[in-house]
Amino acid sequence: MTDVLILGGTGWLSSRIARRMLVNGATVMCLARGGRPSPEGASLALADREDPTAYDAVSGRDWDHVIDISSTAAHVEAAVAVLGERAARWTYVSSMSVYSDDTAVGADETAAVHSPAEPGDEYEYGAQKVAAENAVRGLGERALIVRPGLIVGEGDPSDRFGYWAAAFARAVDGPVLLPRTEGRDVQVIDVDDLSEFVATTRAIGVVNAIGDRHPLAEVLATVRRSTGHRGDTVMVDDEWLIENGVEYWAGERSLPLWLPADMTGFMTRTNARYRAAGGTLRPLDETVAAVIADEQERGIDRDRRAGLTRAEELELLQRRG
Structure with a gap:
C-alpha cells in the first residue's frame, strides 16, 4: 500500500488530491492547521508550518509520496529539509505565475521565470513559488513540479x-x-483533472498543467x-x-x-508535456x-x-x- 503525506489536504485542491489518492488505495495523512476536516478515510496531523517543530509528527517514517501546494517558500524549504530524505517521490504544485514573460505565445516549461524570493522580501506570489520550486529541485529525479494555470470547477x-x-x-x-x-x-484546467494528474502520473521534472487554448x-x-x-x-x-x-x-x-x-502569452502556453505525461482534459x-x-x-x-x-x-x- 502506498503511504502518502499531503502537506495541506483540507483545502479546495489538496482535499481533492487526497480523495483521489484514497480511491487509488493509498493510505493518506494530511498535515494542516485544523479548522477544516481531512477527507473521510484520511488521517490528520495538526501542525502550523510556521512552527519549527511542525513536521515532528511525520518525520520519523518513510513516505512513498509527499505532496505540497504551499505558496510560502519558507514552508516548502523547511519541509524539504526535514522530510526530503524520507520521501521516495515528491510533488510540488506550483503555478504558471512563476513565468516572467507573459508575451510569448506557445511557451513551454523552459521559459524564463521570476527571480526567486529571498528572506525578508515583500511577498510576491510568483517569486515565492519560484523559490519553493528551487528547494524541491534539490530532490533530483524524485521530484515533480506541476505548474497549473487557472484552476476552475x-x-x-x-x-x-x-x-x-x-x-x-x-x-x-x-x-x-x-x-x-x-x-x-x-486556458483553464478543471480541478478534478488536475487532482487526477497529481495522483496518478509518474512524470518527473516540470509540467505545465493547463487546458487547451x-x-x-x-x-x-x-x-x-x-x-x-x-x-x-x-x-x-x-x-x-x-x-x-x-x-x-x-x-x-x-x-x-x-x-x-x-x-498574449499568459493564457496561451503549451500543454504538450502534460498530455504526454498522461494528463487528461474533460x-x-x-x-x-x-x-x-x-x-x-x-x-x-x-x-x-x-x-x-x-x-x-x-x-x-x-x-x-
Whole structure:
C-alpha cells in the first residue's frame, strides 16, 4: 500500500488530491492547521508550518509520496529539509505565475521565470513559488513540479471563472457587460483533472498543467448558452473599462478572464508535456455545466471575491448608454 503525506489536504485542491489518492488505495495523512476536516478515510496531523517543530509528527517514517501546494517558500524549504530524505517521490504544485514573460505565445516549461524570493522580501506570489520550486529541485529525479494555470470547477474559492456563470444566470433576459474579446484566449484546467494528474502520473521534472487554448469569445459564448441567457451582451473597449474603475482578471469590481492586451502569452502556453505525461482534459462544456450548477447552489448573488456585483454592472451599462 502506498503511504502518502499531503502537506495541506483540507483545502479546495489538496482535499481533492487526497480523495483521489484514497480511491487509488493509498493510505493518506494530511498535515494542516485544523479548522477544516481531512477527507473521510484520511488521517490528520495538526501542525502550523510556521512552527519549527511542525513536521515532528511525520518525520520519523518513510513516505512513498509527499505532496505540497504551499505558496510560502519558507514552508516548502523547511519541509524539504526535514522530510526530503524520507520521501521516495515528491510533488510540488506550483503555478504558471512563476513565468516572467507573459508575451510569448506557445511557451513551454523552459521559459524564463521570476527571480526567486529571498528572506525578508515583500511577498510576491510568483517569486515565492519560484523559490519553493528551487528547494524541491534539490530532490533530483524524485521530484515533480506541476505548474497549473487557472484552476476552475465546483467549489472554486477564487470566484473567477464562476463569475461568468453567475453574471449570465442572474441577468436572465437583461444585458451583460463584456470586455473586448478579439485576440484574447483562455486556458483553464478543471480541478478534478488536475487532482487526477497529481495522483496518478509518474512524470518527473516540470509540467505545465493547463487546458487547451480557447478564444475568450468562445468560452463566454459557451457559458452564456449553457445558462440560457436571453438578453443582450454589451461589449466595451478596454480604455472605457479602465477609465470607469474596472479591474483586470480578479478582485472586487473586476471582469475575470479579461487581461491586458499585451499579455498574449499568459493564457496561451503549451500543454504538450502534460498530455504526454498522461494528463487528461474533460470537455469544456462539462466543466462549464459543473460550474453553473455550483454557482446556482452557492447563490449567484452572493458576495464574491472576483467580478462585478449586478448593481455595479447595471450602473456601468447605464453609464455606457
